[in-house]
Amino acid sequence: MNTVEPATGAKPARTNPVMMKWLKARGRVGRRAMGLAIVVPLVSACLTVAQAYLLATILHRAIVDQAPTASQATAVLGLAGLVALRALLAWIGEAAGIRAAEDIKQAIRKDLFAALMRRGPDWMRQRASGELASQILDQVEALDGYFSRFVPAMIAAAVVPVAIAIGLMPVDLVVGLLLLVTAPLIPLFMALAGWGAEAASRQHLTALSRLSGMFADRLRGLLVLKLFGRAEDEIVRVRGASDEFATRTLAVLRIAFLSSAVLEFFAALGVAGVALYVGLTYIGLLDLRGAELGLQAGLFCLLMAPEVYMPLRTLAAHYHDRASAKAAVTNLAAAFGSLPAVDEAIATPGVPWAPRGAIAVTARHLTVDTPDRGAIFADAMLDIEASDSVALLGPSGIGKSTLIEVLARLRGHQGRVELGGVALADIDEAALRRHVAALGQRSRLFHGTIASNIRLGRVDATDAELRAAAERACVLDFADRLPEGLDTPIGERGRGLSGGEAQRVALARIFLRDPALVLLDEPTAYLDRETEARVMRAVLDFAAGRTLLIATHSMAVAQLMNRICEIDGQRRIVSRVVAPTSLVMQGVA
Amino acid sequence: MRLLFSLYAKRSGGLLLALLLACLTLAAGVALFGVSGWFLTGAALATSAMTFNLFGPSAMVRGFSFLRIVARYGERLAGHSTTFKILSDIRVRIFSRLIPLVPLRAAAHRTGDFVARLTADVETLDMMFLQVVAPIATAILGALGLGLFLWIVLPDSVPVALIGFGLTTLFLPGLIVLAGRRSGAATVRTAAELRSAVLDGIDGHADLVALGAVDGARRSVDEAAAAVRTARLRQGRRIAFGPAFVVLGTGATAIATLYVGLSVLEAGRVSGPVLVGALLAVMAIFEVSGPILRGAGRLGAASAAARRVQSLVDMQPAVVDPARPVAVPGAGDIVFEKVGFTHGRDQTILTGLDLTLHAGERIAVIGESGAGKSTLLGLLLRLVDVDSGCIRIGGVDIRAVRQADLHAHVALLSQDAPVFIGTIRDNLRIADPAADDAALFAVLEKARLDGFVRRLPLGLDTWLGESGETLSAGQARRLCLARTLLSPAKVLLLDEPTAGLDRPTEAEFLADLLAVTTGRTLVLATHAALPDGAVDRVYRLEDGALTLEG
Structure with missing residues (x-):
């Protein structure tokens, strides 16, 4: 060379x-x-x-x-x-x-x-x-x-x-x-x-x-x-x-x-x-x-x-x-890309937004292109009514997580997305975060304790509320077995949590909040069937009176929803009433 | 430090020359100032031009000036040229020591910044001679010279001058190093905390945004940055004693020498000109204290770097070649027999795994990330050895053959395969140095990268990496795939070969696997959906063992 x-x-x-x-x-x-x-x-x-x-x-x-x-x-x-x-x-x-x-x-x-x-x-x-x-x-x-x-x-x-x-x-x-x-x-x-x-x-x-x-x-x-x-x-x-x-x-x-x-x-x-x-x-x-x-x-x-x-x-x-x-x-x-200005102005606030109860989600002409994976959505549309619960199925990599990220305004896109009739792009950042809760596929746990990580959901939550949220998300299943319980340090210098445990901690954060729209990306991946069923019961409980979208591989989870959506070969989002069993096979891995 | 000593011994000639010239520079400077003082005072006391020998001193002044300029230039040149040779020696030494050691198993060596830290450590060691060793050695030799000179002209001042010089240039910098080491620990700790706070904010950015908790992350970074500042200020207040001590030491030594000299003068045992000359010489020699002080500040970091590099160089390889190796059978089944592997102390990856793979077969291994797919591939190459059971090729245990022979028989595309700085041709030819352009384009075509390379103005000679063309993640992945396919090995192990490829290209590549592997044995570890007929069998790796799918 x-x-x-x-x-x-x-x-x-x-x-x-x-x-x-x-x-x-x-x-x-x-x-x-x-x-x-x-x-x-x-x-x-x-x-x-x-x-x-x-x-x-x-x-x-x-x-x-x-x-x-x-x-x-x-x-x-x-x-x-x-x-x-x-x-x-x-x-x-x-x-x-x-x-x-x-x-x-x-x-x-x-x-x-x-x-x-x-x-x-x-x-x-x-x-x-x-x-x-x-x-x-x-x-x-x-x-x-x-x-x-x-x-x-x-x-x-x-x-x-x-x-x-x-x-x-x-x-x-x-x-x-x-x-x-x-x-x-x-x-x-x-x-x-x-x-x-x-x-x-x-x-x-x-x-x-x-x-x-x-x-x-x-x-x-x-x-x-x-x-x-x-x-x-x-x-x-x-x-x-x-x-x-x-x-x-x-x-x-x-x-x-x-x-x-x-x-x-x-x-x-x-x-x-x-x-x-x-x-x-x-x-x-x-x-x-x-x-x-x-x-x-x-x-x-x-x-x-x-x-x-x-x-x-x-x-x-x-x-x-x-x-x-x-x-x-x-x-x-x-x-x-550029050096930060010496006195940079704070970003301008968007449209104030205070939805009451559940909100509807609509997307028209949704197109998402990524530099490394090409087009993920091409002119797709999506309609979710307020208080509806929808499962999003499909093999991994098809774009389920991308859709969740778009709806949570964590990813750029073309086309028009509206939450409760207001254009997503215009909503004030703080209001958006208050009313939309999103759980990513691989949530980051921060340095601190299990409790401090859950508390990120709502800083002023009481210990009792925190513990209740941890219980609903089945965090206590493993936390109570640790000598320090919820106060166990985690992160780089603390105990490592498995993927399933981390996901439940992240879910517990959401249970502390009061969102109108709940977006969950594979909340039950890595969980055994029994825990999955308990977690899903808690999720459904929580989602009453809210709009819920879950991306999942699990048919058991999908069948708990009112409606199932799928991303097809044309990169569009289609509704389906009955899911073919082959989907389960494809969905793994 | 052992490493440095052996490196310095090898280049001792150049180092001694640099040291000699450094001493000469110092001596010329001291002599110039001293002679000037002596000459000037002598002239002031001379009653007439007739009785004063003008030519000796003025020739000396000019001579020492010239010597000083030349010696300084030579010293810098000799020092740097030898340092460059050592810099090359260090890199070669470390590189060759690491070859049998990779892959390093200790957790500290797996992090991404291990290489960055090693590179930084090596850079620190590069400058060790010029910045630390040479100034200290010059000061010691300078002290000897000064002592000798004063012993002849002004013996009474030898103790004060030498004690003052020794304290200022050797003892006090040492004290500052010691003081700095203790506060240095706090600096390192707070910096590590800041780093993890920043990483939390970056890695968890999406979560923080979704939770509306960005301000909290900003606050914790601000606090960590403030803690770094406090720790560094505390250290800074100690470091600031360095220059203060130099001023104090230089001044106090000069005053003490002056005071001793004045009483000697009063007693008539020294002449005025000699006293001034000796005093000015003492003052001039303190010019070495500046570089020493700067060097002393670096000593702590340098010795830590030397320790880290030394411990790496001293490591024993985990996988060793047998004393009497046998040849790898040219063809034959690959058999995993009750293979068990535990990562670290208690993280069991594989338990009693069995697999038989006939020559020319293509299989795929699927499973959750973290199930052990990559470990399985690594075991076949002896990147690590099995903890129980064994792996055979054509009936021969792979632990009985030379690693180099095994590596020639089995080629791996790992998940983190790198693109090297160099041309596309260089990158491919790593797998087969003799390959011609036709062969290179053939594998590029199989990896679906030929079109891209043909469109580049310089084609295969396009420079990649620093200051060259940059590849997208997908292109880089395909280049590494092409490199693996170019290898003449009979067995191919591909770990997620299609990661970073868009879906149509991925499907196309997988459908074409048969042609791509040209009858070689293939093990594919993948998440991708496999088209029918792409492989002979699909195994699922779960709970440390393989089960046949479908």
Whole structure:
């Protein structure tokens, strides 16, 4: 198998300015902490200047004036005070950066999840849940360094070098000018270093993520490769791919590392230039200033020279944070289709709807197309009278669940569907949910207890009501055998429930509600006949005075209904009075 | 860590070069700053240009500057080039170790994100040398060099300088790692809770919408996100001590050295220029503390990653080849005899299952999902071994033959068969590297995918996966089916081959099974309705055993 990229391979998606703008807009959430994280390094730079000045003074007095050490104690203490203050500021700055990043990440996560929940079930069905969860967790986490480290470092790099150069002018014009002459160049070199570092980290990240992608791909399919006897060959390919990526990346890095050499060059030039200039001035070989230059001033200039380039170094060290953030934003935009607006409006409410008693269901010209299974309904029609009970039969995969999902407005469709004479599409979301109860084929149980899962049906249900609902749905059959009963934890870290048990828990939720229309998708699948009969008695009891539609494979269930419907080969819904026995055979599996 | 040591030993030359250059960079920087201070102070004290040796120091200043630039460049290049070699070594090592281990049986290895985590772990290990090992080694060597230098020029300051340097660059970062580890556990826990709250919301979205409970899910995600923030802030307050300690350590060491130096100067045992030079050298060497601190932050994650990878590499394969394997009989009945299989400790899947399958027969196995259909197929390939009973091909127990021979005899289309990154041709040729285009199109036709491939501008050379063409679920499934059909194996096991196909195509494929399998033995595990005559027999798998249908 090839490991090289396709000849026509598209470039990895680039971040567009809109995305970076979005990132900046998000940054406003953590404004206060961010402001602190930005200001602190600037204050700290001022203290660095004071510290260097004091140190130069002490050395001057000791060496030139030969002042006794004891007389310098105050100055040394002052130096210690400055150091302590700078350490404190360093802690504050770092903690503020972390806080800003955490505030921003929390806000982004909240918005992303809210945006996710606003999406229709159709959209959600086409995505892998693990992938989406990883976006909200891991991709958002990748924004961390951008806010906590990169942004403060960038501002410090833009301000501090120029400020120091100007600050040095009164001490020695030439040194100040030397640094200020490079000052207009600093943005240039910053860009140069930035481009270099960014190109390096981008190339590096792209290459690494490609390589990791391929490696993960082969690991995922390792069993298939092994079964076809190809795994050993693939080792050679893994090696080849790694080596090729290494060669290619290194070629880019060779140039990109020049940026660190450039930084090194300027830092060394600063120190060496100041040392030589000041030294030559002292011994009189160079005289560019009118007044005498003391040791104190000379040492001060020397001590400050590396500090000019320090912020640039810090920036270069954090440059990959920017690249990671850019990549993360690109990923988020790709996974969610669009980035959630910073202040997204709440969806507009639909037509208020308050049906009294059971409601009728009608569908005209109902057409449902799915990308992977083709047409499921084509111009189908359906009429269910209020208070009627209808069974929907047919082999699995024919579209029973789809019809239930359409009627519960969990799946997009074409044509007109009306509930109680009101167009389904117009009904207010909250009202729809209040009056229509739907049980899916594979209901999700959430982390929590059996009781907390049932209570999702009605949050304010009393314990007695909850227990009654659990009893009707035959949940107590298994729950009472557990040591903790209904309070048994379930979900990932709790006890696993079997398919039949989960389905009964989900059914119990519905028994807590007061719907006008009840839609049940295979409520008795996985149940033995005796339990099925008890569950169905409870369902029929509950459905009195409501409209009921049950998708089922079980003839025993179907015969309890007033009417039986079926989806035929023309993808329409047809009524039938007597069900042929062959249907039962086909219906299994 | 054992894994890393053996990998580093293999590339020790390159690593030592990178380390040497890193030390040289540090030494040049320290020397440049020190010499500058010495020269500058000396010049200030010189009474005239005649008595001052100008050329030595100024040559040294220029020399060290140049050395510093070159050494920095070389260090980065050497370090990365060796890291890339190690990166390749790690992947090859893990890949080859995993071959005998798949399929991994532990539950932790079956989740979808196992591969993602392993890949991330490997990436963490890639950068271990550059980010963690090299800075720490440089600091230790730097301390030795500094000690030696001070011992010559300013012996009195050796203890304070070395203690200060050691505390700042080695001890305090270690302390921060330890502190971070404890609060790190809370971060990991809250992140896991957030993940499951998010997954609840996504997986249960339809239920939440139907129940009108979306707001509740949003609230619980908000709470979990807030908990993550709190935990991370607590950790952040500890991490923030890192930079503060560097400032404090650097400053305190410089002040202590200065104070000691001043009294030595007063006593006349050191000259002013030498004192300034030594002091500036001490200050300059603290430049290594930045990378160390960043590296220390990563140490916890890196050692956890190393532990996970090591435990994987140390695993023993569950299924092993016999010492003296026999050949797989070319033809012969496949017989399952009283086969029992239990999943984990107590989840019984198969109990006393009997099945005889004559060469060239086609059978279908139906049953509820979770009944054990896929397990049944896996047992025939020894993906796992039976717990009781045995499986024979032509009278030979499959545990007596080499796995590779068995795999060549029996081909499987599994439910989760992947499409690999690569071209369509690459994907198909996994089953038969020698197949020509005619053979590839023949199997694509059988899988009802030939029309699609012919319509692609690049045909069989179309790139799939990352940055290439993406296939729909149905197309991907058919490509994997075509791949299995291309295999020269005599026995085909197809697990839900028509999942993801639309109904007419599914019916067409199943009606055509006879032609598709070309006289090979076939076991079909399926939910689909089978047309008459598609297979010779249909079995239902229920309660761990097979019963004949119809």
